[in-house]
Amino acid sequence: MSSHLSVDPVRSRIMQAVGQKHTAPEMTVRRTLYALGYRFRVQRRDLPGSPDIVLRKHKTVIFVHGCFWHRHPLCKKATMPKTRLEFWTEKFDRNVARDQLTEIALRKMGWQVLIVWECETKSVEILAAKLASAFTAEAYPSDSDLSGAGKRGEYF
Numbered sequence: 001m002s003s004h005l006s007v008d009p010v011r012s013r014i015m016q017a018v019g020q021k022h023t024a025p026e027m028t029v030r031r032t033l034y035a036l037g038y039r040f041r042v043q044r045r046d047l048p049g050s051p052d053i054v055l056r057k058h059k060t061v062i063f064v065h066g067c068f069w070h071r072h073p074l075c076k077k078a079t080m081p082k083t084r085l086e087f088w089t090e091k092f093d094r095n096v097a098r099d100q101l102t103e104i105a106l107r108k109m110g111w112q113v114l115i116v117w118e119c120e121t122k123s124v125e126i127l128a129a130k131l132a133s134a135f136t137a138e139a140y141p142s143d144s145d146l147s148g149a150g151k152r153g154e155y156f
């Protein structure tokens with residue numbers, strides 16, 4: 001089960017191509033997905049909002065959002081700057097509105113939209129549980145014994 005260590009040329013080419021866009025939280029999500037055995041593509045610009053990660057087989061897109069810029073609700077990282085309050089409020093409102101429109105557009109196209117917040121990537125265990133249960137719920141809609149894991153939908 002060490003296949004995730006190998007780097008195939010196509011994948012490394014994509015990684016090079018997207019270069020600077022790589023953020024540490026996004027890389028954590030990718031590594032975790034890969035370790036869980038999921039295969040994916042990155043930054044599909046032909047989809048609304050250019051999702052960070054696309055799992056076509058699961059008809060799922062993942063956005064890895066910074067808590068500050070995308071205003072993670074109730075998160076201590078989503079602080080409000082002390083100066084230029086009006087400027088920031090407008091800017092944040094625009095970001096949140098754009099995220100919502102993107103999500104609506106993708107859902108209309110039949111995609112499941114999963115948001116992973118930056119702060120959720122600090123614990124690989126929590127992250128892995130969130131990712132795995134998102135796909136488990138999809139694979140087993142009867143949801144027989146996912147104790148406490150939550151049903152699909154609670155993540156959105």
Ligand SMILES: [Zn+2]
Binds near residue numbers: 067118119
């Ligand atoms: Zn957060």
